[in-house]
Amino acid sequence: MFRAATGIALLVVLGFVSTSSAQTPPSPHYNLGKDRLAIEGYDPVSYFGGKAVRGNAKFSAEHKGVIYRFSSEQNRKQFTDAPEKFAPAYGGWCATAMAEGKKVEIDPRNFRITNGRLFLFYKSFFADAQDDWKKDEANKTKLADGSWKKIAGE
Template sequence: MSATIPTQNVAIGGYDPVAYFANSAKAGDPLHSFDYEGQTYYFATAENKQLFQEEPAKYAPLYGGYCATAASEGKLFGVDPTNFKITDDGKLALFYRGEGGDTLPQWNENEAERRLAADQHWKNGTLKSGD
């Protein structure tokens, strides 16, 4: 699967951000859409859309939907929307998986350190487009 790069249009390649919290990467439906922070999110159900509308910060992916591992290295890189993790503090992290490998295992090796680095890069606006 090729990497999905977030755009100002459809977030997470059209996947439902709320569904991840039920441990499911599920495609959303444009009939159930909601704009948040410059991106349009699709939801599999009206109920999921309502949950997101009530608490968007709870369900929106970390780092604007870019790869969490790459963000920890100061890079912006697209993701495979089916490659995800709910972090210990209940946030959605997405990861690249493709010809270049799978970045989720790298994240899992030292999640606390990578999370701290990614959060700093994101907060400081120091992420650069990855190769």
């Protein structure tokens, strides 16, 4: 009886371990915060409405091992139906810096939607990377796309 109970307990523990480790690990190249959180918790769908809105932990979804938060269930559903449409370009790194082959942190409130893609940018008191991006967006996009492909293979 003791052996049977021990065997069952072991199977339960192994089952738990295997399902909890079955999560897709995120790419090491993505700009993620604590607990694999993207865009510092901002809702990626909200950007397409013209505004950066902080997401809520109760409306979350995982895509490619990355956790995204949303401001509503409706936004969460839109994302899960078409994650590639809403996920930020270049793994969430600054688009201008990516054009130079660099991974630089972003200000999640500094963004631009162009041709249906979400671009995020670094911003400080003294500098706004989006200003540089807008001066030659087509060329910068091409350079950043090439850099991201080399860095992440995407």
